[in-house]
Amino acid sequence: MTIRREDAAIVEVAVAGPAEVGESPVWDDIAGELLWVDIPAGLIHRWRPGAATVSTLRVGQPVGAVALSRTGGLIAAVRDGFAAVDEETGTVELLRAVEADRPDNRMNDGKCDSAGRFWAGTMAEDERPGAGGLYRLDVDLSVSTVLSGVSVSNGLAWSPDDRTMYYVDSLERSVDRFDFDAERGRVANRRSLVAVEVAAGMPDGIAIDSAGHLWVALWDGWAIRRYAPNGGLDAIVPLPAAQITSCTFGGPDLRDLYVTSAASGLSAADLRLQPHAGAVFRVRVDVPGAPAARFAG
Ligand code: CA
Numbered sequence: 001m002t003i004r005r006e007d008a009a010i011v012e013v014a015v016a017g018p019a020e021v022g023e024s025p026v027w028d029d030i031a032g033e034l035l036w037v038d039i040p041a042g043l044i045h046r047w048r049p050g051a052a053t054v055s056t057l058r059v060g061q062p063v064g065a066v067a068l069s070r071t072g073g074l075i076a077a078v079r080d081g082f083a084a085v086d087e088e089t090g091t092v093e094l095l096r097a098v099e100a101d102r103p104d105n106r107m108n109d110g111k112c113d114s115a116g117r118f119w120a121g122t123m124a125e126d127e128r129p130g131a132g133g134l135y136r137l138d139v140d141l142s143v144s145t146v147l148s149g150v151s152v153s154n155g156l157a158w159s160p161d162d163r164t165m166y167y168v169d170s171l172e173r174s175v176d177r178f179d180f181d182a183e184r185g186r187v188a189n190r191r192s193l194v195a196v197e198v199a200a201g202m203p204d205g206i207a208i209d210s211a212g213h214l215w216v217a218l219w220d221g222w223a224i225r226r227y228a229p230n231g232g233l234d235a236i237v238p239l240p241a242a243q244i245t246s247c248t249f250g251g252p253d254l255r256d257l258y259v260t261s262a263a264s265g266l267s268a269a270d271l272r273l274q275p276h277a278g279a280v281f282r283v284r285v286d287v288p289g290a291p292a293a294r295f296a297g
Contacts, residue, residue, distance in 0.1 A: 004235040010284040011239060014258060015047055015054060018278025021243075022260035023205065024065040024109060025280065027250030029291040034250055035074070036260050036280060037063045039108075044074070044085065047280075049251065057085065059092050065110035065120055068294045075137070075295040077107035077120035082137045096143045098122065098135055105132060109205055109246070111156040113165075115139070116296020117185050119146070121153020129171055136185060139297040146187060155206030155246065157214060158182075159229070160290070166193065166214060170202045175216060175227065193231045200225070205246020207257070209287040215257060217244040224259055224283070241277040242270075249289025257283040 014034075021039040028035060033048045042059040044066050062079040069075055074085040081098035085091070099105045099122055110120025117138050124131035134147040147153075151171035158165050158180060165180040165187050175194040178187035194216070196203045201221020208214050212229045222242050226235040243262040250256045263271065263278030271277060 006235055006237045009237045011237065012282045013276055013279045014049065014282040015045075015280040016276070017261075017280065018263040019043075019260070019280075020264045020278065021245065021262040022278060022280060023245045023262075025205075025246055025248040025250075025258045025260050026067060026292050027248055027254070027258070028068055029250075029254075032252070034248075034258055034280070035066055035068075036258075037066050037076075039064055040264065042078075044076070044087075046087070049256075057087060057090055059083075059085070062106050064106060064108040067110065067112045067118055068292060070116060070294040070296050075112075075118050075297070077110040077118075079106040081107065082118065082120070082135075082141075082143065095141055096137065098143065099133070102131070104128075108132075108152065109154045109156065109168075112293040112295050113158055113180075113185065114162055114182060114293050115185060116294060118295045118297070119156055121147075121150055123150070123152045127152055127171065134167070137295075137297065138185065139295075141297055154204050155216070157206045157208040159208065160210060160212050166206060166208065168203045168206060168216075170204055170219065173198065173202060175203055175206065175214065175231075194227050194233075201242075201244075204244065205260070207247045207249060207289060209249065209285070209289050211287045213287065215247050215285075217246045217259065219243050219245060219262075224257070237283055239281055239283075241274045241279065241281075242266075243277065247283075248292065249285075254288035254291070255285055257285045257289075259283060 019038040121134040122132035132150040155168040201218035241261040
């Protein structure tokens with residue numbers, strides 16, 4: 001099999017940043033705008049491609065992920081749990097606390113499934129193995145524990161036929177797959193799809209295209225990778241920053257892959273080598289994604 005190394009891919013700096021930890025990019029296909037968060041800074045950004053300015057909402061605590069709601073507004077995985085965010089008023093309302101007994105944990109990556117449930121996981125701030133979990137916020141606002149003993153809960157995606165859920169616990173260095181029951185929101189039969197070699201960095205956020213191929217962001221990997229549904233490595237797109245955190249499809253044809261990155265923890269010497277660390281990049285791809293699913297609660 002040939003692995004395409006797309007050094008000639010069109011990679012642009014879409015938004016210069018710099019973010020401490022840019023994350024959770026999500027395309028608002030109704031507004032034609034990109035949202036993303038800066039986790040430790042507790043910021044939710046919104047930007048219209050081509051605009052010179054970014055509008056920013058201060059959450060008041062770290063925010064791991066954000067998703068759109070069907071009724072307008074946003075749902076977010078903040079440090080303390082699941083929260084509703086009103087962009088008009090700037091109000092952040094904690095709907096359900098998560099792991100209130102574990103103050104050293106915070107929520108991390110999250111995403112909505114096709115039925116409008118919001119899934120998000122947690123991690124210990126010191127990345128202590130096994131301290132976190134994966135949770136599901138149902139449309140009736142009940143919270144279920146999906147997984148416990150998770151280390152750094154990260155990327156989520158569902159196959160176009162909705163029969164498979166993909167999931168990344170970064171410290172496992174694996175992209176896992178589950179059988180997915182879309183009607184009941186249940187997962188079963190976890191197994192590894194892709195074992196990411198140490199030299200390639202740690203798998204972080206993921207996005208899936210309409211052909212069912214997964215794009216995987218690589219923390220400390222200077223790249224995103226595309227994997228086939230059978231786990232085969234299809235393409236590598238090098239990027240001008242080491243800490244690549246996540247990606248999502250946007251633009252009018254959903255073929256602009258927006259990729260977030262982090263400047264956190266880099267020395268002055270590192271930053272001279274990667275002046276775009278913390279930027280949002282845009283990579284033009286051949287196969288489009290699907291519009292982001294919205295929370296139905
Ligand atoms: Ca992440």
